[in-house]
Structures are given as C-alpha cells and as structure tokens.
Amino acid sequence: xxxxxxxxxxxxxxxxxxxxxxxxxxxxxxxxxxxxxxxxxxxxxxxxxxxxxxxxxxxxxxxxxxxxxxxxxxxxxxxxxxxxxxxxxxxxxxxxxxxxxxxxxxxxxxxxxxxxxxxxxxxxxxxxxxxxxxxxxxxxxxxxxxxxxxxxxxxxxxxxxxxxxxxxxxxxxxxxxxxxxxxxxxxxxxxxxx
DNA sequence: TGCCCGATTAACT
DNA sequence: GTTAATCGGGCAA
Numbered sequence: 001x002x003x004x005x006x007x008x009x010x011x012x013x014x015x016x017x018x019x020x021x022x023x024x025x026x027x028x029x030x031x032x033x034x035x036x037x038x039x040x041x042x043x044x045x046x047x048x049x050x051x052x053x054x055x056x057x058x059x060x061x062x063x064x065x066x067x068x069x070x071x072x073x074x075x076x077x078x079x080x081x082x083x084x085x086x087x088x089x090x091x092x093x094x095x096x097x098x099x100x101x102x103x104x105x106x107x108x109x110x111x112x113x114x115x116x117x118x119x120x121x122x123x124x125x126x127x128x129x130x131x132x133x134x135x136x137x138x139x140x141x142x143x144x145x146x147x148x149x150x151x152x153x154x155x156x157x158x159x160x161x162x163x164x165x166x167x168x169x170x171x172x173x174x175x176x177x178x179x180x181x182x183x184x185x186x187x188x189x190x191x192x193x194x
Numbered sequence: 195t196g197c198c199c200g201a202t203t204a205a206c207t
Numbered sequence: 208g209t210t211a212a213t214c215g216g217g218c219a220a
Contacts, residue, residue: 042201050201052216060215077202078213084201097201127202167201 005152009145010069012153017043017087017094022162022178024085024096026154031133034106035150036123038098039180040187042165044084046093049170053093063141064093071149073130073140080127083135085144099166099177100124102185103132125187161190 008027013020021043029035044051052061052074063072064086072084072095084095101123103110110122110132123129130136144151159181164173166188179186 044201052201055217058216074201075214077200078215080202082201099201125202165201169200 005155007145008151008153010067013068013085013087013144014089015087017045017096018176020085020087021096021176022160023153024098025160025178025180026156026158028104028150028152028154029098029101030105030150031135031139032148033150034109034133036101036104037154037180038100039102039183039185040098040100041178042097042099043176043178044095044097048174048176050165050168050172050174051094053095057093061093064095065091066141069144071139071142071144073135073137075137076127081130081135081137082126083130083133083139097126098129099126100179100183100185100187101129101132102180102183109134120184124185128187161192163190163192 021041024038024041027038029038046053053064057065060074063070067090068087070086072086073081076082083098086095088094103119103122111117114122114132123132161179161181162175163177165177179190
C-alpha cells in the first residue's frame with residue numbers, strides 16, 4: 001500500500017522563485033509520460049537584469065506575466081527550446097528555468113529524439129532536456145497541473161547545491177542555480193564539489 | 195531597417 | 208580552446 005505522490009499545483013508555484021526553485025530539486029517531471037527527476041534549475045526574478053521579463057512584456061515573454069503554474073517556453077539562440085515554470089502572483093513575471101533531469105521514464109523515446117544513448121547526457125542542459133521531452137513552442141502557456149504535463153513533489157529529503165547561473169552576462173554572481181548535490185546528470189558540476 | 199547579442203549545443207582544431 | 212547554426216529583442220539611426 002502506498003500513497004499517491006503529491007501533484008504540484010498552482011499553490012506550489014504561487015511563492016517566491018527563490019523558494020520554489022530549490023523545492024523543485026528531486027521533483028518528478030513527465031511530459032506525455034516521458035521524463036524523470038529534476039536535478040538542476042535556475043531562478044529568474046523580474047527585478048533581475050538577467051531575466052527575460054526585466055525589460056517588460058513582449059510577445060515572447062507574455063506567459064511570464066500571467067498566473068503561476070504555467071509553462072513558459074522560449075527559443076534560445078534561434079535553435080533550442082528552453083522550459084520554465086512561471087512562479088509568484090500574476091504579473092510578477094518570475095520563472096524557474098528547468099536545466100537538467102535524471103531520465104527515468106521513456107528512455108527509448110528520449111534516446112531516439114536525442115540521437116544518442118548516454119543517459120547522463122540525455123537531459124543534461126535546458127536545450128537537451130527539451131529535445132528529449134519533445135518540448136516546443138506548442139507547450140508555451142500550458143498549465144503544469146494538466147496533461148501533457150505531470151509534476152510530482154519529491155518524496156525524499158535531498159542535499160541541494162547552489163551556485164552562479166550559467167550562460168548569462170548580467171547579475172553573474174547571484175547564486176540562483178540550484179542542483180542535486182553530486183548528481184551525474186547535471187549540465188555542469190557545482191564548484192566546491194557538487 | 196540594420197546590427198549586435200543572447201538563460202545553447204555539437205563539432206571542430 | 209573556437210565556431211557555426213539561427214531567430215527574437217533592444218537599440219541606434
């Protein structure tokens with residue numbers, strides 16, 4: 001006998017990104033039944049110069065200005081897709097970037113989509129993760145508590161590492177990247193020994 | 195309008 | 208270590 005895992009709903013996301021981001025480490029994310037456990041994320045608050053929402057609303061970032069608990073998907077470098085979860089109250093325009101997963105469910109589909117087999121690299125990076133889960137602009141603005149999304153709270157305590165975010169040029173020293181300490185599925189290790 | 199840069203990645207040397 | 212792929216936003220003109 002076991003309890004069903006707790007689904008993450010709007011209540012979970014209706015908090016500061018700096019609370020939600022570390023709480024997502026160890027949570028389970030599946031899209032269309034394919035996915036795994038979140039091992040790396042980054043927080044982007046609207047007052048943060050590195051956030052897309054910092055300079056105000058545009059067609060691209062409009063979902064960030066809506067209610068929490070929705071997916072914000074954007075095109076990166078004109079090539080890759082990146083997945084974010086919108087947080088805080090409507091209009092706060094803050095989100096958490098999902099950077100890496102420990103692949104668990106639907107490994108064959110992920111390997112096929114990625115064109116490679118190494119589990120450690122299937123979802124180790126925001127663009128790679130979206131390719132493995134077949135996330136595109138079609139997912140932008142979708143609710144996270146309904147299909148095709150399925151999100152569940154972590155079931156065990158985890159050791160969380162924090163450090164500077166990756167690939168940005170503003171607010172580079174803010175330690176708003178969070179990860180599962182020691183995980184082999186991170187896009188990059190944390191300094192000081194993940 | 196034109197130009198530069200970016201929450202990236204894989205394939206190079 | 209470097210580079211190319213490729214597109215939306217921001218800003219100057």
